[in-house]
Amino acid sequence: MTDYAIGDIQGCYEQLREVLAKVDFSPSRDRLWVAGDLINRGPSSLATLRYIESLGNSAVVVLGNHDLHLLAVALGGHRARRKDTLNDILEAPDHDRLIAWLRQQHLCVHDPARNLVMAHAGLPHIWSVSHAVACAREVEAVIRGNSAREYFTHMYGNHPDCWNDNLEGMDRWRIITNYFTRMRFIAPDGTLELSTKEAIDSAPDGFEPWFHFARNDDVRVVFGHWAALEGKTGSDRFMGLDTGCVWGGALTMMNLDSGEKVHCGC
Ligand SMILES: [Mn+2]
Numbered sequence: 001m002t003d004y005a006i007g008d009i010q011g012c013y014e015q016l017r018e019v020l021a022k023v024d025f026s027p028s029r030d031r032l033w034v035a036g037d038l039i040n041r042g043p044s045s046l047a048t049l050r051y052i053e054s055l056g057n058s059a060v061v062v063l064g065n066h067d068l069h070l071l072a073v074a075l076g077g078h079r080a081r082r083k084d085t086l087n088d089i090l091e092a093p094d095h096d097r098l099i100a101w102l103r104q105q106h107l108c109v110h111d112p113a114r115n116l117v118m119a120h121a122g123l124p125h126i127w128s129v130s131h132a133v134a135c136a137r138e139v140e141a142v143i144r145g146n147s148a149r150e151y152f153t154h155m156y157g158n159h160p161d162c163w164n165d166n167l168e169g170m171d172r173w174r175i176i177t178n179y180f181t182r183m184r185f186i187a188p189d190g191t192l193e194l195s196t197k198e199a200i201d202s203a204p205d206g207f208e209p210w211f212h213f214a215r216n217d218d219v220r221v222v223f224g225h226w227a228a229l230e231g232k233t234g235s236d237r238f239m240g241l242d243t244g245c246v247w248g249g250a251l252t253m254m255n256l257d258s259g260e261k262v263h264c265g266c
Pocket residue numbers: 008037064065066120181224225226
């Protein structure tokens with residue numbers, strides 16, 4: 001069995017199948033870790049979602065901001081945006097099943113045997129792994145439960161912009177969601193800066209990429225979300241897999257045992 005991790009697919013279904021074929025991926029034998037943003041912006045969101053759902057236990061999936069956006073449109077009364085390519089999913093006969101499946105996915109997964117965490121945007125230095133997993137489980141329960149409609153209606157927003165143990169309800173759910181799915185630049189105290197999306201050298205004053213801060217552990221992190229990094233973090237520990245497939249870059253998949261990467265141009 002080989003475990004592979006893949007970055008933001010964003011509906012690039014053909015490239016997904018191409019990169020899987022390159023390693024002779026077999027769901028009966030191998031496992032695919034998907035770092036979020038399965039859908040949106042690309043041409044084949046529905047086919048991508050159906051395929052990953054069909055992998056069953058052979059897929060380990062965390063939700064990205066685009067996946068949450070689909071749920072916010074489907075459940076939270078938000079309108080699709082002009083650049084969204086979600087209509088094929090919203091109008092699909094198996095829409096309800098796909099949405100129900102998406103609601104069961106994680107915000108963060110931890111594999112202690114591999115000393116590995118996967119989250120779409122990353123892991124903030126202010127949280128231990130166990131705290132991060134506990135925070136993820138809190139919001140995952142909301143997404144699956146009776147408060148989902150309220151959560152998705154009020155999910156969007158940049159405030160609060162910093163973690164605080166005393167936060168409750170929607171403010172708490174929103175900041176946890178933003179750490180796991182939208183974070184790029186962060187301040188030493190954990191304050192998020194969510195408007196800058198460019199490369200590392202564009203850090204606003206007082207902020208650094210989240211993976212520049214020291215941690216009290218040596219956990220490795222697989223993440224996506226930040227295409228402008230072009231897969232480079234300057235550290236083997238922090239594995240950025242979003243190489244901007246949907247923007248004309250490449251789809252990147254990594255063998256989690258060997259660290260070897262396979263690419264497919266888009
Ligand atoms: Mn993203």
